[in-house]
Amino acid sequence: MKNKRILLIIGGGIAAYKCLDLIRRLRERGAIVRVVMTGAAQQFITPLSVSALTNERVFTELFDLNDEREIGHIRLSREADAILVAPATADIIAKMAGGHANDLATSVLLASDKPPLIAPAMNPRMWLNPATQRNVARLKADGVRFVGPDQGEMAERGEAGPGRMSETPDLIAALSAMLGMGHSGPDASGPLSGKHVVITSGPTHEPIDPVRYIANRSSGKQGHAIAAAAQRAGARVTLISGPVTIPDPAGVDTWHIETASEMKAAVAGALPADIAVFCAAVADWRVDNENGQKIKKAKGAPPPALSLVANPDILKTVASLKSGRPRLVVGFAAETEKVLEHAQAKLKSKGCDLIVANDVSSATGVMGGDRNCVHLVTRDGVTSWPEMGKDEVAQKLVEELARLIETGVANQPSAAKSKSKAKARAGRGDAAKNARKKKVRK
Numbered sequence: 001m002k003n004k005r006i007l008l009i010i011g012g013g014i015a016a017y018k019c020l021d022l023i024r025r026l027r028e029r030g031a032i033v034r035v036v037m038t039g040a041a042q043q044f045i046t047p048l049s050v051s052a053l054t055n056e057r058v059f060t061e062l063f064d065l066n067d068e069r070e071i072g073h074i075r076l077s078r079e080a081d082a083i084l085v086a087p088a089t090a091d092i093i094a095k096m097a098g099g100h101a102n103d104l105a106t107s108v109l110l111a112s113d114k115p116p117l118i119a120p121a122m123n124p125r126m127w128l129n130p131a132t133q134r135n136v137a138r139l140k141a142d143g144v145r146f147v148g149p150d151q152g153e154m155a156e157r158g159e160a161g162p163g164r165m166s167e168t169p170d171l172i173a174a175l176s177a178m179l180g181m182g183h184s185g186p187d188a189s190g191p192l193s194g195k196h197v198v199i200t201s202g203p204t205h206e207p208i209d210p211v212r213y214i215a216n217r218s219s220g221k222q223g224h225a226i227a228a229a230a231q232r233a234g235a236r237v238t239l240i241s242g243p244v245t246i247p248d249p250a251g252v253d254t255w256h257i258e259t260a261s262e263m264k265a266a267v268a269g270a271l272p273a274d275i276a277v278f279c280a281a282v283a284d285w286r287v288d289n290e291n292g293q294k295i296k297k298a299k300g301a302p303p304p305a306l307s308l309v310a311n312p313d314i315l316k317t318v319a320s321l322k323s324g325r326p327r328l329v330v331g332f333a334a335e336t337e338k339v340l341e342h343a344q345a346k347l348k349s350k351g352c353d354l355i356v357a358n359d360v361s362s363a364t365g366v367m368g369g370d371r372n373c374v375h376l377v378t379r380d381g382v383t384s385w386p387e388m389g390k391d392e393v394a395q396k397l398v399e400e401l402a403r404l405i406e407t408g409v410a411n412q413p414s415a416a417k418s419k420s421k422a423k424a425r426a427g428r429g430d431a432a433k434n435a436r437k438k439k440v441r442k
C-alpha cells in the first residue's frame with residue numbers, strides 16, 4: 001500500500017462511519033487517500049472528519065469552479081492507483097450500471113480508466129431486490145470488482161441477511177489484491193482468462209426459529225480453494241459462500257448468504273457465467289414454518305415436530321436453463337455410500353456436465369478436513385484421482401475445467417452413451433470397491 005493513491009468514494013449509507021477507520025488503516029499502511037463524498041454521504045459523516053483523517057481536502061461538488069480548474073473529475077480518477085466505492089449504495093450501483101454521471105462521484109466513476117472496487121452496503125431486501133441484482137450482474141459483466149457484502153445483523157433493529165459492508169481488513173485485502181494484479185485484472189495469460197466462473201461453497205443454514213437452524217458439516221474449504229485456483233488461472237470469479245469460518249479468498253468477489261433460497265437468488269444475480277461450479281452443501285430441506293419467536297419448552301408438552309419442505313434445486317435449475325446456461329455446469333456429490341452409483345444418477349437427473357463425487361462418510365474426514373479423494377463423473381465415464389490436499393484437487397479441477405471448455409467437450413451430447421453405460425455399470429458399488437477398477441489419472 002506504500003505510496004499507493006487510493007480514491008475512496010463514500011456513498012450515503014449508514015456504513016459510511018466505517019470509512020473513518022478504513023482511512024486510518026490505509027494511511028497506517030502508507031497509502032495516500034483522497035475522498036469524494038456524495039451529498040447523501042455528508043448526511044452521515046462530515047467532510048471535516050474525513051479531511052482531518054486524510055490530511056487532504058475532501059471533494060464533494062461536480063460544479064466547483066476552483067476544483068475544476070485545480071483538479072477536475074477526470075484528474076481525480078486518473079491520478080488514483082485504485083478507486084474504492086464504500087459504502088456503495090443501491091443508488092450508486094444503479095447509477096453506475098446505467099452509466100449516469102449527475103454528481104461528482106458518478107462522473108469520476110464514469111470517467112475512470114480503471115475498474116473500481118465496489119463495497120456494497122444496504123438493507124438485505126435492497127440487496128436481494130432483482131433490480132439491484134440486475135445492476136450488480138451488469139457491472140460484473142463490465143469487469144467491475146466487488147467485495148462483499150457480508151451477511152449478518154443490520155444497523156436497523158431486527159434486520160439480518162446479506163448487505164453488511166465488508167469489514168476494514170477485508171476491504172484492504174481486496175484493494176491490495178487488486179493493486180497487486182495491476183489494473184488489467186486477473187492474469188490475462190491464464191487458461192481461464194476472460195472467463196467468468198461462479199462457484200458456490202460451504203453449507204447453508206435453514207432457520208427453525210431466530211436462534212436455531214438446520215446445518216451440515218461443510219467447511220467451505222474445497223469450494224474456496226476452487227475459487228482461489230480459478231482466480232489464479234485468470235478467471236473472474238464470483239464465490240457465493242454459505243456461513244463458514246474460513247476467510248474469503250483474497251481478491252475473489254465473495255458474496256455471503258445463509259439459506260438455500262438466498263444462494264439461489266445470489267447465483268441468479270451472479271450469472272451470466274462461462275462455468276458454474278456448485279460445490280456448496282446446500283440443505284435439501286428447510287423448515288416449512290420458520291418460527292418468528294424462539295420455540296419454548298412447555299412443561300409436559302412433547303418436542304415440537306418440524307415439518308420440512310424441499311429447498312430449490314440450484315444445480316438442476318441452472319443446468320436446465322434454456323437461455324444463459326453456463327457452458328460448463330459442474331455439481332458436487334457428497335455421498336456416504338455407493339458414491340459412484342449416486343454420482344452417476346445425479347449427473348443424469350440434474351443435467352449437468354460433470355459431477356465431482358466424494359465420499360464424505362465420517363471415517364474419510366473429508367467434511368471439514370484438508371484432504372479429499374474425488375471421482376470425476378461425466379457422460380463419458382469416471383476418472384478417479386488419488387487422495388490429495390483440497391488445494392491440489394482444486395488446482396487439478398480448474399485445469400480440467402479449462403481443458404473441457406477449451407475443447408468444447410463439456411456441452412457435446414454424449415457420443416459415448418453406450419460406453420458410458422458400460423462404464424456406469426462397472427462403476428456401481430461403493431468407492432472403496434471401485435477404486436481398484438478405475439483408471440487413476442495422476
Ligand SMILES: Cc1cc2nc3c(=O)[nH]c(=O)nc-3n(C[C@H](O)[C@H](O)[C@H](O)COP(=O)(O)O)c2cc1C
Pocket residue numbers: 010011012013014015038039040041088089090091092121122123126
Ligand atoms: C437513515 C438512512 C440510512 C440509509 N442507509 C442506506 C444504506 O445503508 N444503503 C443504501 O444503499 N442506501 C441507504 N439509504 C438511502 C440512500 O441514502 C439514498 O438512496 C441516497 O439517495 C443515496 O445517495 P448516494 O448514492 O448518492 O450516496 C439510507 C437512507 C437513510 C435516510
